Amino acid sequence: MEVFEAVKTVLATRSYLGTPIPPEITRRIVDAAHLTASSMNRQPWHFIVVEDPKVLKQLGGLARTGPYVADAPLAVVVVIEKTDFAVSDASRAIQSMILTAWSSGVASNWVGFFGLDEVKPALGIPGDLDVLAIIPFGYPVVAKSGEKKKRKPLREVVHSGRFGTPFA
């Protein structure tokens, strides 16, 4: 799928079919994260691939805003260093993963930011790192490709030349 088409059509998805994600797609998703650019190329991140249904259930129980992680066939837990640009760097990597997955028909959603500290002991994550997000992935139960995104009017957030001059 072409990039802008993916950006335009990708939808946050919270229910997944049980169908497993083929290993080559999982690999492409984490490759996309790994290849993303970061400030001063520091790559202050880790990505934990979780496919064990028991662990996915446990994560769904811990993530207050994402109980549906329990039913996904795959989740990537995004772990960051406690450094200045780690949140923005890892957010870019997450966007790369979400778009790459969507391009292969795999839907996802960003699960954060609450209750994630308890994920650390569950996955053996060192105390000096933070869990930024859990990204569950799966084939969507309902194909919603025609759904329209709800966004503020473009002229409210895109300005021309100067703040306050709407972009035509």
Added chain:
Amino acid sequence: MEVFEAVKTVLATRSYLGTPIPPEITRRIVDAAHLTASSMNRQPWHFIVVEDPKVLKQLGGLARTGPYVADAPLAVVVVIEKTDFAVSDASRAIQSMILTAWSSGVASNWVGFFGLDEVKPALGIPGDLDVLAIIPFGYPVVAKSGEKKKRKPLREVVHSGRFGTPFA
């Protein structure tokens, strides 16, 4: 360009041809930002399209890490609310813009995070907002599509099931 191909090949680029960016590509770039998902759909962001060479020169003078903004035909200044998830939300929007532009042959780079406060008065940005980044866009002087990204080994940052178990 297919999403993963864009993720794999996109390169941070700091020298641009003077060739202007066609309006439909500029529009697609800001559309990509505007359509990106954000935490609780709050869209805590603004995008200022700058194409005036005088203003681009001024921005290049202010952005300590990005003097090359001065020579770009286009820059998008990314402005965020001072709220909890604004950095991660806007970082996702920036990644959408960078990939969308690259897919049309337009290169870019993230310029931040220093010296950006002075951009606020220059562009009439209200004091209660922050400038997260300036993203200059342009056709690259040198096509570097074959260049290999320098990244940590995959097994160092991608884990299987548990932190510390390298992903094969």
